[in-house]
Every structure is written in C-alpha cells, then in structure tokens.
Amino acid sequence: MLFQPALLEGAFIVEPEPFRDERGFFARTFCTREFEARGLVCNFVQHSISSTVRKGTVRGMHFQTPPHAEVKVVTCTRGAIFDAIVDLRRTSPTFLEWQGFELTAENRKRFYIPEGFAHGFQSLTDDVEVSYLISAFYAPESASGIRHDDPLIGIEWPLSVNSISEKDRNWPPFNASAAPFPA
Numbered sequence: 001m002l003f004q005p006a007l008l009e010g011a012f013i014v015e016p017e018p019f020r021d022e023r024g025f026f027a028r029t030f031c032t033r034e035f036e037a038r039g040l041v042c043n044f045v046q047h048s049i050s051s052t053v054r055k056g057t058v059r060g061m062h063f064q065t066p067p068h069a070e071v072k073v074v075t076c077t078r079g080a081i082f083d084a085i086v087d088l089r090r091t092s093p094t095f096l097e098w099q100g101f102e103l104t105a106e107n108r109k110r111f112y113i114p115e116g117f118a119h120g121f122q123s124l125t126d127d128v129e130v131s132y133l134i135s136a137f138y139a140p141e142s143a144s145g146i147r148h149d150d151p152l153i154g155i156e157w158p159l160s161v162n163s164i165s166e167k168d169r170n171w172p173p174f175n176a177s178a179a180p181f182p183a
C-alpha cells in the first residue's frame with residue numbers, strides 16, 4: 001500500500017498496490033500492520049456506505065465532537081467524488097485550511113481523515129457509492145457540521161451545487177474561537 005501525506009498534517013491518501021496476473025489483480029485496501037507502522041488509527045467500529053443519485057450533490061461538512069470524534073477512511077466504490085476536508089484543530093498550523101482530492105471507483109484511492117477535521121464530498125457523476133471505515137460509533141448528540149460554502153473556509157467545489165440536505169444547508173457560520181478540537 002502507498003501512503004501519500006496530505007498537505008494537512010495527519011491526513012493521508014492511501015492507494016492499493018495491485019499484484020497483477022492474467023486473471024486480474026489482488027491488492028490490500030487495509031492492513032493494521034501498515035497503518036500502525038505510520039501511527040494511524042486501526043480500531044474501526046463501523047463500516048458504512050452512502051448512495052448519491054445525482055451529479056453535483058454535496059454531503060457535509062461533517063464531524064463528531066469529542067468524546068465521540070472520529071477517524072474516517074473514505075473511498076468511492078462507484079462513480080467519482082471530490083472529497084474535501086477542513087482542519088478544525090485550533091493548535092494546528094493549518095487551522096481552517098481545506099484540501100480536496102478526487103476519489104473514483106477507478107483510482108481506488110482512500111482518504112485517511114484524522115480526528116479534528118470536517119469532511120464532505122461532491123458527486124462528480126450520477127449514481128455514486130461511497131464507503132467509510134469509521135473509528136467511533138454514531139453519536140447524534142455529537143454530530144456537527146460546517147457549511148460547505150462557509151466564507152471563512154472557501155472550499156472551491158468543482159461543480160455548482162444542485163442538491164444538499166436541509167441539515168447541511170442550515171449549519172451556522174463556523175465560530176473559529178469555539179472550534180471543538182483539541183478537546
């Protein structure tokens with residue numbers, strides 16, 4: 001597996017390294033030994049998927065506040081997405097910066113997102129499926145978010161946004177002085 005550090009410290013793009021033969025290939029997509037060797041979290045307690053019907057849809061930007069903060073490993077198993085994170089760690093040199101990557105069913109890249117980040121994506125095709133490994137149980141009372149178009153962050157989404165949930169449309173402007181990370 002290949003681990004490419006993202007600009008925002010602690011996040012990685014993880015790529016499988018296929019062993020190819022005439023039948024196709026075999027590749028590891030997750031390995032506790034390789035994750036632990038880089039100090040990455042391995043104790044995932046949920047594997048979840050979402051399906052998104054229309055190109056241009058945005059989901060996010062989501063996080064769970066401590067003590068239910070989550071590490072996520074995100075991959076796109078059908079179609080393509082622009083996957084984005086925002087650093088919400090007050091003590092980080094990249095506090096409030098964002099970074100995005102294209103994850104597609106073809107490139108099989110995984111985005112390792114540590115605690116302290118908001119996460120969201122935009123579908124770049126119709127009929128998208130996204131898969132998540134998540135390190136904490138869903139805790140609705142700790143579920144929080146910031147607006148995908150918060151001017152404080154300025155995420156540049158590749159497409160105009162044509163579908164977003166009521167919840168995600170109504171996150172309040174992010175209050176940087178009240179950022180919940182570190183706990």
Ligand SMILES: Cc1cn([C@H]2C[C@H](O)[C@@H](COP(=O)(O)OP(=O)(O)O[C@H]3O[C@@H](C)C(=O)[C@@H](O)[C@H]3O)O2)c(=O)[nH]c1=O
Nearest residue numbers: 048050059060061062063072119120121132138165167
């Ligand atoms: C996230 C989540 C949602 N749900 C329920 C709550 C709700 O009724 C329904 C849909 O939830 P949402 O609208 O939050 O789904 P969605 O907007 O797809 O939420 C996801 O967005 C992306 C960006 C992430 O990073 C994920 O971790 C997750 O927060 O599913 C769970 O039961 N368990 C979960 O872990």
